[in-house]
Amino acid sequence: MNGVGGRKSEVGSEAAFRGDACVARGPGIAPNHEHRPVWKRIGGVDRDHAEIEEINPQSPVRRRHIEEDATVNDERSLTLVRGTRGMTRRRLLRRGAALGLGASALASLRGNRVFAVQEGEPVALTIWLEGEPGAVTAFSEIIDEYMQENPNVDVTLTFFGSDLFNPTLVPALNAGEGPDIWAGGTGPGQPAAIIEAGHALDLSPYFCALGWNEIIPEGIVNYTSSDGKLWAVGDSVESTVMFYNKEIFEQNGLGVPVTWDELMTACGTLQSAGFAMPIGLGGADKYPISWWQSLLWGRYAGPEGIDNVMFGDGRWDEEAFVQATAKLKELNDAGCFGPNALAEIQNNVEARFWRGEIPMVHTGPWIIGPGIDAVGEGINKFSAFQVPPPVAGTPIYPTEDIGTGWYVNAAYEHPDVAADLLDFVFFRDESRQKMLESGDNVPVGELDLENVELPVIVQEVFALSNEYRQNGTIHAFLDTVTPASMTDVSYDGLQAVLAGQMSPEDFTATVQSAWEAAKAENEHLLPGGVTCS
Amino acid sequence: MAVQPYSRSIESLRAAQRGRSGLSRSVLQRYLVAYLFILPVLLLYVVFVLRPTLQTFWLAFYDWNGISVDREWVGLANFQRLLADPIFWQALQHSLIWTVVVVAFNLAVGLAAAALLAGNIRGRLLFQLGYFLPVVQASIVTAMIWRWIYAPTGVLNTGLETLGLGFLTRGWLGDFTVVLPALAIASSWMTFGLSVVILLAGMQGIDPTLYDAARVDGAGAGRMFFDITIPSLRNTITIVILLALVDAFKVFDIIWATTEGGPIRTTEVLSTYLFKEGFQQNQYGYGSAIAVALSLIILVASILNLTLRERGDD
Numbered sequence: 079m080n081g082v083g084g085r086k087s088e089v090g091s092e093a094a095f096r097g098d099a100c101v102a103r104g105p106g107i108a109p110n111h112e113h114r115p116v117w118k119r120i121g122g123v124d125r126d127h128a129e130i131e132e133i134n135p136q137s138p139v140r141r142r143h144i145e146e147d148a149t150v151n152d153e154r155s156l157t158l159v160r161g162t163r164g165m166t167r168r169r170l171l172r173r174g175a176a177l178g179l180g181a182s183a184l185a186s187l188r189g190n191r192v193f194a195v196q197e198g199e200p201v202a203l204t205i206w207l208e209g210e211p212g213a214v215t216a217f218s219e220i221i222d223e224y225m226q227e228n229p230n231v232d233v234t235l236t237f238f239g240s241d242l243f244n245p246t247l248v249p250a251l252n253a254g255e256g257p258d259i260w261a262g263g264t265g266p267g268q269p270a271a272i273i274e275a276g277h278a279l280d281l282s283p284y285f286c287a288l289g290w291n292e293i294i295p296e297g298i299v300n301y302t303s304s305d306g307k308l309w310a311v312g313d314s315v316e317s318t319v320m321f322y323n324k325e326i327f328e329q330n331g332l333g334v335p336v337t338w339d340e341l342m343t344a345c346g347t348l349q350s351a352g353f354a355m356p357i358g359l360g361g362a363d364k365y366p367i368s369w370w371q372s373l374l375w376g377r378y379a380g381p382e383g384i385d386n387v388m389f390g391d392g393r394w395d396e397e398a399f400v401q402a403t404a405k406l407k408e409l410n411d412a413g414c415f416g417p418n419a420l421a422e423i424q425n426n427v428e429a430r431f432w433r434g435e436i437p438m439v440h441t442g443p444w445i446i447g448p449g450i451d452a453v454g455e456g457i458n459k460f461s462a463f464q465v466p467p468p469v470a471g472t473p474i475y476p477t478e479d480i481g482t483g484w485y486v487n488a489a490y491e492h493p494d495v496a497a498d499l500l501d502f503v504f505f506r507d508e509s510r511q512k513m514l515e516s517g518d519n520v521p522v523g524e525l526d527l528e529n530v531e532l533p534v535i536v537q538e539v540f541a542l543s544n545e546y547r548q549n550g551t552i553h554a555f556l557d558t559v560t561p562a563s564m565t566d567v568s569y570d571g572l573q574a575v576l577a578g579q580m581s582p583e584d585f586t587a588t589v590q591s592a593w594e595a596a597k598a599e600n601e602h603l604l605p606g607g608v609t610c611s
Numbered sequence: 612m613a614v615q616p617y618s619r620s621i622e623s624l625r626a627a628q629r630g631r632s633g634l635s636r637s638v639l640q641r642y643l644v645a646y647l648f649i650l651p652v653l654l655l656y657v658v659f660v661l662r663p664t665l666q667t668f669w670l671a672f673y674d675w676n677g678i679s680v681d682r683e684w685v686g687l688a689n690f691q692r693l694l695a696d697p698i699f700w701q702a703l704q705h706s707l708i709w710t711v712v713v714v715a716f717n718l719a720v721g722l723a724a725a726a727l728l729a730g731n732i733r734g735r736l737l738f739q740l741g742y743f744l745p746v747v748q749a750s751i752v753t754a755m756i757w758r759w760i761y762a763p764t765g766v767l768n769t770g771l772e773t774l775g776l777g778f779l780t781r782g783w784l785g786d787f788t789v790v791l792p793a794l795a796i797a798s799s800w801m802t803f804g805l806s807v808v809i810l811l812a813g814m815q816g817i818d819p820t821l822y823d824a825a826r827v828d829g830a831g832a833g834r835m836f837f838d839i840t841i842p843s844l845r846n847t848i849t850i851v852i853l854l855a856l857v858d859a860f861k862v863f864d865i866i867w868a869t870t871e872g873g874p875i876r877t878t879e880v881l882s883t884y885l886f887k888e889g890f891q892q893n894q895y896g897y898g899s900a901i902a903v904a905l906s907l908i909i910l911v912a913s914i915l916n917l918t919l920r921e922r923g924d925d
Contacts, residue, residue, distance in 0.1 A: 241867065245890045248677050268893050271678040362784050362870055420874040421763050421782025430764070562892050573874040577787070 310483025355416030360424025376552025813847030
């Protein structure tokens with residue numbers, strides 16, 4: 079099993095410590111220009127024996143002790159600072175493994191920051207992130223720390239509203255004025271087009287040489303690579319669960335639903351208790367309905383069923399998807415989403431959830447941060463559960479997807495600095511801890527939760543995902559990994575289904591039709607994966 | 612200082628129009644200076660308005676994802692697709708409905724508000740400020756306000772229930788039958804302050820002796836409004852209509868921030884469709900074709916409006 083549904087044991091597993099040979103295969107960002115075979119082994123080099131000099135004359139990373147190296151970006155090379163002379167990263171890893179320290183030990187070693195950009199000539203680096211201007215996230219703080227450690231590197235962080243991001247990024251890249259690093263989507267469509275146009279730097283050399291391959295789970299690599307090259311570093315793992323108000327449940331004599339029938343019963347009981355919207359759904363925003371679609375389609379078809387459509391000859395109008403869509407409509411028709419979910423805005427829904435006006439909401443852990451802001455200590459009144467299997471006896475597949483991918487501009491004159499910054503932000507122990515504690519992001523790869531102070535609800539959400547991960551995972555956001563044209567018809571179609579203006583059969587047929595058109599144009603995900611020899 | 616006779620001044624202008632041979636050196640210099648003053652703005656206009664506009668027209672003949680180096684010349688294919696695209700026609704229909712609502716609201720409510728303010732009521736400045744505030748407010752802020760107003764548990768529904776009109780409550784943004792006009796009214800609220808100011812300025816320019824004479828003749832307030840105010844505001848009304856029309860056709864932010872064209876495309880207008888096709892679907896060629904169509908529609912509507920006014924003048 080491979081690909082989406084086959085992504086097993088990622089967070090909290092052995093995947094983060096795979097050893098030297100990394101052969102990651104599965105779906106990836108698809109360049110439009112050619113179709114590639116589903117399985118493809120990408121050749122690599124023996125980095126134990128490779129030793130190449132820094133070729134990029136403009137790199138500020140000049141005083142480098144070359145210990146190991148890797149394949150290069152076109153003519154670029156990579157050189158590294160080694161804090162522990164005479165010990166290569168590989169040896170460090172081997173020693174760590176031998177001592178049985180596992181991935182946590184690796185994280186600790188990384189925490190000592192063995193790779194550091196030394197003082198040198200001034201380097202300017204611009205980063206564009208999706209988010210509201212002025213947003214303060216863990217990233218801002220981590221990047222500030224990076225600049226303190228590397229005073230010669232001046233990082234400018236700019237946030238763009240998500241709707242403005244692509245319309246700004248594309249012309250800027252075309253004009254040669256784009257950011258040096260940007261965080262964007264990793265699905266097919268625009269990211270693939272950007273890669274195809276040569277704007278993104280191949281990060282594979284850094285992936286292998288800096289040991290990212292030891293940390294980034296295979297499933298994440300698959301979605302940020304194509305043609306054997308890593309194009310982006312996935313910044314976080316996102317999953318969706320059902321958050322609920324424990325107090326309201328207790329007051330109404332309800333326990334956590336473990337079967338679909340119990341969920342429906344809870345829905346009815348809460349309605350009778352005066353909660354017009356037992357399960358919050360901001361249908362006006364469209365994407366929250368797509369979260370339900372992702373969940374139910376995945377639950378009905380299973381990881382293999384989804385993979386079969388994404389990378390095989392399966393179809394979105396198969397019976398499993400029709401039934402899953404009918405189940406969503408059933409939930410809506412029973413009034414679980416309130417009298418008119420299409421009139422609801424997701425932000426309002428979540429705010430009302432924290433105010434205790436809505437007992438349940440199916441969303442991701444990113445709402446916890448705002449929740450703590452809203453209710454403070456009252457956060458302990460809330461918890462989460464996995465949505466029960468819609469078909470009795472079927473397994474629970476947790477949802478999981480990448481947040482965004484961080485790309486480096488191929489035209490940036492200091493790629494080593496960009497890679498060093500990515501290394502600092504995503505793979506340094508303290509950075510990962512900061513991300514976790516902020517509640518903004520769950521870093522990719524194995525998590526060392528022992529030294530992190532996390533709210534109980536965050537720990538519960540992690541536990542929920544880990545508990546069922548052995549069953550295989552399904553997409554949390556099908557809309558981000560399917561072609562934009564399919565997302566468009568899905569969004570409108572899902573609204574139409576909830577409104578009773580489109581049958582589940584017609585909806586799945588429409589989606590399949592859009593899917594076929596996109597496939598014909600090579601606008602779908604193709605196999606990804608990166609091999610480090 | 613001797614005043615130049617009017618007829619001589621006209622004569623000198625005519626001489627200038629006759630051509631280079633008839634131009635005196637001083638007149639030439641005067642024109643040159645005028646053109647020099649215009650030149651910087653003209654250059655900015657060419658670079659930042661004209662060139663991108665022409666480029667958009669040009670892009671409409673290509674199949675391009677907006678990023679890749681290769682663009683494929685497809686001739687009129689994007690326009691052919693446009694004519695056969697049911698979503699385009701649906702969006703156009705919505706744009707027209709939207710325009711009618713916005714123009715009618717701006718004109719009707721704007722005229723009524725301006726007439727009230729022209730009567731020197733108490734707190735006039737406060738009212739003027741209140742009407743104009745949404746005009747200077749960021750449109751996204753206004754959109755957010757209306758999202759709250761129209762929410763199922765929002766101000767509008769709560770207010771209706773308080774007034775005993777609970778039967779009128781609904782999920783405004785999710786109700787296919789009312790969502791388009793509801794958002795159009797919200798959008799009008801953003802623009803009608805400007806209409807009020809323009810109309811008020813127009814009303815203040817009307818000769819008060821006309822009203823005095825009408826009063827002497829026994830005309831009431833209504834008669835004076837329809838027989839003096841409205842005819843005197845003809846040009847002003849044309850400007851108000853023109854501004855509201857252009858604004859209505861290119862509306863984007865309030866729809867995008869509230870419904871993104873939903874539910875089920877019931878609020879899809881040309882500009883949101885253009886955005887989706889261009890920037891979300893990466894079909895810059897087709898998106899440009901929609902932009903061209905939108906520009907042509909606004910151009911035709913504006914010319915029609917001006918022509919009708921000219922005919923009225925005749």
